[in-house]
Each structure stands twice: as C-alpha cells, then as structure tokens.
Amino acid sequence: MELSGEQLRKASQAQAQQTADRIRILRQELASPELQQVLALTPEQHSRFDDWSRGQLAELARDFDVDVSAAQKRASWGMRIASTLGALAICTAVVLFFIRYWGYLDTPVQVAIVIILPLCLLAGTEFAARRERTLYFTGLLSLVALASFVMNLSVLGSIFNIVPTERALFAWGAFAMALAYRYGLRLQLTLGLLMLVAYAAAMVTAQLGHGWLDFGQRPEFVAGLALLAFWIPSVIRHERHGDFPPVYRLVGTIVFFICLLSLAEWGVPSYLPFSQQNIERLYEFAGLLISAGAIGLGIARNWNGVVNASATAFVFLLYARLYHWWWDWMPRYLFFAVIGALGIALVLAFKRVRGQMVSAGATA
Numbered sequence: 001m002e003l004s005g006e007q008l009r010k011a012s013q014a015q016a017q018q019t020a021d022r023i024r025i026l027r028q029e030l031a032s033p034e035l036q037q038v039l040a041l042t043p044e045q046h047s048r049f050d051d052w053s054r055g056q057l058a059e060l061a062r063d064f065d066v067d068v069s070a071a072q073k074r075a076s077w078g079m080r081i082a083s084t085l086g087a088l089a090i091c092t093a094v095v096l097f098f099i100r101y102w103g104y105l106d107t108p109v110q111v112a113i114v115i116i117l118p119l120c121l122l123a124g125t126e127f128a129a130r131r132e133r134t135l136y137f138t139g140l141l142s143l144v145a146l147a148s149f150v151m152n153l154s155v156l157g158s159i160f161n162i163v164p165t166e167r168a169l170f171a172w173g174a175f176a177m178a179l180a181y182r183y184g185l186r187l188q189l190t191l192g193l194l195m196l197v198a199y200a201a202a203m204v205t206a207q208l209g210h211g212w213l214d215f216g217q218r219p220e221f222v223a224g225l226a227l228l229a230f231w232i233p234s235v236i237r238h239e240r241h242g243d244f245p246p247v248y249r250l251v252g253t254i255v256f257f258i259c260l261l262s263l264a265e266w267g268v269p270s271y272l273p274f275s276q277q278n279i280e281r282l283y284e285f286a287g288l289l290i291s292a293g294a295i296g297l298g299i300a301r302n303w304n305g306v307v308n309a310s311a312t313a314f315v316f317l318l319y320a321r322l323y324h325w326w327w328d329w330m331p332r333y334l335f336f337a338v339i340g341a342l343g344i345a346l347v348l349a350f351k352r353v354r355g356q357m358v359s360a361g362a363t364a
Contacts, residue, residue, distance in 0.1 A: 002048035015242060016064035023053050024068060065133040076134070083136045084187065087143035094144070095151065114152040121145035129183050142179045142188060143262060151176050166202035166212040169195050184240075188248050193251045196227045219269050226255035250305035253294065257313035260287040264317060287317040318342075 231254025
C-alpha cells in the first residue's frame with residue numbers, strides 16, 4: 001500500500017533531522033583551518049558546497065521544520081520539556097478539578113463527562129497533529145488524553161462498583177501505544193510499553209492464583225518480558241518510526257536490570273528453589289556478567305542508551321556486592337578509599353577499551 005503525503009512526512013521526520021545534523025556538522029568541520037589544509041578545496045568547490053548545503057538545510061527546514069543549528073536544537077529541547085511539564089500540570093489540574101466538584105454531579109453527568117472528555121482531547125490531538133510539524137502541542141494533548149482515559153476507566157469502575165483487574169492496564173497500554181504509533185511520540189511509547197509489561201506480568205500472576213497486584217513481588221517474569229521488549233525491534237522493523245527501536249531497547253534494559261537489582265538485594269520471593277542468600281549471590285554475579293555483556297553489545301551495535309543503562313547497572317551491582325563483602329568489617333575510611341581506587345581503575349579500563357576502539361576504527 002502506498003503511503004499518503006502525511007504518512008510519508010511523518011516517516012521522514014527523524015531521517016530529515018539526522019540529515020540536517022550531518023550537513024551542519026560537515027559545514028562546521030569544513031570551516032576549520034586544519035581540515036581546509038588537508039582537503040585544499042578550490043574557492044569554486046567551496047562555494048558550490050556552501051550553496052548546496054545552505055539549500056539543503058533551507059529545504060529541510062521548510063519541508064520538515066527540523067533544527068538546522070545547535071541553538072535551535074537547544075530551544076527544541078526546551079520546548080519538549082516545557083510541553084511535557086505543561087501536560088503534567090494540565091493532567092493534575094483536571095484531576096483536582098474533578099475531585100473538587102465531582103460529588104455535586106449526578107451519575108449520568110459523571111458518566112457522560114468521563115466518556116466525552118478523552119474523545120474531545122483525542123480530537124484536539126488529531127487537529128494539532130494536522131497543523132504542526134514539530135508535534136509539541138500534539139504530544140501535550142495526547143498525554144492529557146491518555147491521563148483522561150486512565151481516569152475514565154478508574155471513575156467508571158468506582159461508579160458501578162466494578163472490581164479492579166489487570167485488564168485496565170492492557171486498555172491503558174494499548175491506548176498509549178496507539179497514540180505513539182499514530183503521532184510518532186516516544187514518551188507515549190515508553191508509557192505504553194511499561195503498562196503492557198505490567199499487564200502481562202499481572203495476568204500471569206493472577207493465573208497462578210495470586211493477587212494480580214502482586215506481580216511486582218516476583219520480578220523474574222517481569223525481567224523476561226523486559227528482554228522480550230528489548231528484542232522486538234530486531235524482529236519488527238520500524239520503517240515509519242526510526243526513533244522507536246532505541247526506546248524499546250532502553251525500556252527493556254532499564255526494567256530488566258531493575259528486576260535483577262531487586263533480586264540481588266532481597267533474593268525472595270523467587271521462582272528458584274534456593275535459599276535467600278544463594279539467590280542473592282546468584283543474581284549479583286549474573287547481573288555483573290550480563291551488564292558487562294550488555295555494555296559490549298551496546299558498543300558493538302552503537303546503542304548508546306543500552307551502554308549507559310548497562311554501565312549504571314554494573315556500577316550499582318558492583319558497589320552493592322562490595323558493600324555486602326566489606327562494610328561490616330572494614331574501617332569506613334578504608335572502604336571508601338577502596339571504592340575510590342576501584343572507580344579510578346574502571347575509568348582507566350574504559351579508557352583503554354575506548355582507545356582500542358579508536359585504533360580499530362582508524363585502521364578499518
């Protein structure tokens with residue numbers, strides 16, 4: 001099926017920004033005296049490249065509204081933060097408003113409000129998406145629509161005395177994912193992934209005869225779901241949303257290592273038939289090995305988010321292990337001195353690995 005003009009524009013937004021960044025960096029590098037001596041471009045070649053690059057940046061800015069300078073990128077980040085904070089403030093205002101006046105409304109009015117409000121916000125999101133290319137107001141309205149939908153199901157359940165179940169997590173997660181893929185919003189994708197992972201874990205927990213809210217007490221199954229989320233981009237291609245795979249990998253990595261950290265610190269409850277001490281030690285060493293392997297995988301695949309999250313988990317797991325080993329019998333000053341020396345050793349080790357990668361890249 002052939003994509004429409006609107007779909008093609010959304011599919012190319014991320015690629016357009018990457019192209020603009022490459023052209024901007026290339027212009028900066030060619031302006032440096034060192035590179036000019038190496039390339040030795042003629043005035044005619046320099047002028048042709050300058051005209052071409054300016055034209056390309058102007059075209060990208062006109063067609064996709066991308067950032068063509070470092071100052072514009074900083075301003076865009078500020079706008080993203082402001083829109084997110086604005087959405088959270090509006091969500092809080094809506095909730096507090098209804099708490100203040102909800103008791104004065106009849107049941108039919110309450111039901112009508114909780115049904116109509118998300119639909120109106122969803123219509124406003126679609127209206128904003130069709131009239132802006134940067135999607136700042138789209139992201140704001142979609143986040144408020146998601147919060148309203150969450151409130152919708154919660155309020156309807158309380159009005160009609162419906163017993164809460166894990167199915168609400170599925171509805172909320174599916175709605176967030178629909179918003180994410182319709183408008184290309186990474187925050188909504190993150191929220192949707194977290195809610196769907198929680199739903200799957202809660203569903204299995206309920207099937208095993210436990211309360212569905214107890215799914216967080218057995219994090220091993222959640223860790224498995226996190227790995228599944230991590231590998232989804234390797235199976236499903238995201239041609240229209242090229243910036244979504246890093247979100248899948250980052251969410252999967254963070255949730256997975258949070259589960260490992262909880263198992264390493266508390267050990268139980270666990271599905272493994274071992275003592276608490278053995279479970280803790282097993283997951284501590286497994287976490288160190290897995291996080292180190294994830295760092296290597298992230299470096300090899302150029303997954304910056306995975307590298308950063310895995311390195312953070314490695315440091316937490318290592319320091320927790322050293323705390324259990326040495327804190328009770330070692331003098332405090334010596335403990336922190338050893339930790340500091342270990343930190344210096346890790347910096348030197350990473351610096352050596354980085355140097356080897358730079359040498360390999362230079363000879364490739």
